[in-house]
Amino acid sequence: MEHKEILLIKNGELALKGLNRGTFEDILLKNIKRRLYGAGSFTLRKAQSTLYIEPREEGADLEEACDRLSRIFGISAYTRALAVDKSMEAILAATGDYLADELRNARTFKVEAKRSDKTFPLTSPAICAEVGGALLKQFPHLKVDVHQPQVQVTVEIRDFGAYIHAAQLPGAGGMPVGTGGRAALLISGGIDSPVAGYMMAKRGIELTAVHFASPPYTSERAEMKVLSLLEEVAAYAGPIETRLVPFTHIQEEIRRHCPEELFTLIMRRGMMRLADCIARREGCGALITGESVGQVASQTLPALACTGAVTSLPILRPLIGMDKEEIIAISRRIGTYETSIQPYEDCCTVFTPRHPRTRPRLEQVEAAESALDWETLTAEALEGVRNKTVIG
Ligand code: ATP
Ligand code: MG
Secondary structure (H helix, E strand, O other), rough: OOOOEEEEEEEEOOOOOOOOOOHHHHHHHHHHHHOOOOOOOOEEEEEEEEEEEEEEOOOOOHHHHHHHOOOOOOOOEEEEEEEEOHHHHHHHHHHHHOOOHHHHHHOOOEEEEEEOOOOOOOOOHHHHHHHHHHHHHHHHOEEEEEEEOOOEEEEEEEOOOOEEEOEEEEEEEEOOOOOOOOEEEEEOOOOOHHHHHHHHHHHHEEEEEEEOOOOOOOHHHHHHHHHHHHHHHHHHEEEEEEEEOOOOHHHHHHHHHHHHHHHHHHHHHHHHHHHHHHHHHHHOOOEOOOOOOOOOOOHHHHHHHHHOOOOOEEEOOOOOOOOHHHHHHHHHHOHHHHHOOOOOOOOHHOOOOOOOOOOOOOHHHHHHOOOOHHHHHHHHHHOOEHHHHEEE
């Protein structure tokens, strides 16, 4: 076998409770194939709770492939590895050169051997001793530290060959997208809702995005901003079917006919009604929002109760108990923050009441909004929906 650099994905015992392991791995494999598209051509195979990703040709971009892997849910750890013949000769000849950069820059190391092919003539401790000895010879400045080595050299003897690698990198964790069904993400241009979508995708949920726009009060730039945010979320969540819903007429009707202190709440209920219709026709089992208790007037417990009362779908609010600081930390990490803080208006910020009601009573809200012909307004908005598929 010629030496070849490949990627190994380790899933350990992760997330197999209650979910058929085969289904989990099949969906994960499909997601990996789809995401690696464009980074080169790869062969994928699985054995012994490890996925092997082998470039089929020279010039596959392993750096790019790793970057993509780091955003695929359902992967707990991954690493680049060198595949060599299953002989000590080949292993000894290759290890030092393959990990030369890491080893040159370290003071301490240790070798770990895993021998899942029990027909290999040497035991794990013997492999470690031989490889360790050879590395000490090649890099005389190194010392062995079995407790806290700066570099851990791993040699795995497996079915198809021997694999040499340094530390594994942490994966994105979670469940493969597609194992948890589908839900509709209500996405604004703000900081919170993209994070909410990321968090539910991490639990294996496929996203359909719903965005309400109120032109000319909201601009085309604001819509572009939402699509950019979705692209960033899609780098984790996979392709996102997006529904752009015209919301201007509903907002104008609310302003014309409803008491000002209830504007935001009635508007939020309008959004939930429309999202409910879209979710049902697209096979979504839940709605997702970026709400967090107490963040704004429309996110007090009584307000959340009023908002939720218009739909019988479960409302997933993954940020509900989080501080803004915590939400911002995630949005920075996943790359949505810089886009979120661009200053384009959202339809929520058009017609905001000066004194919004923080303890609304449902009967009052229902009475106030009964002035509107919701059936017609809803049908009209649904008629005007535009579809886009956003790819990460
Ligand atoms: P965000 O940062 O996500 O905008 P927020 O704290 O600004 O949230 P609100 O603006 O009150 O809160 O919105 C609460 C939730 O309602 C959002 O997290 C989002 O799920 C949904 N939402 C708000 N505006 C829109 C919109 N224009 N289109 C779709 N969903 C929206
Ligand atoms: Mg907002």
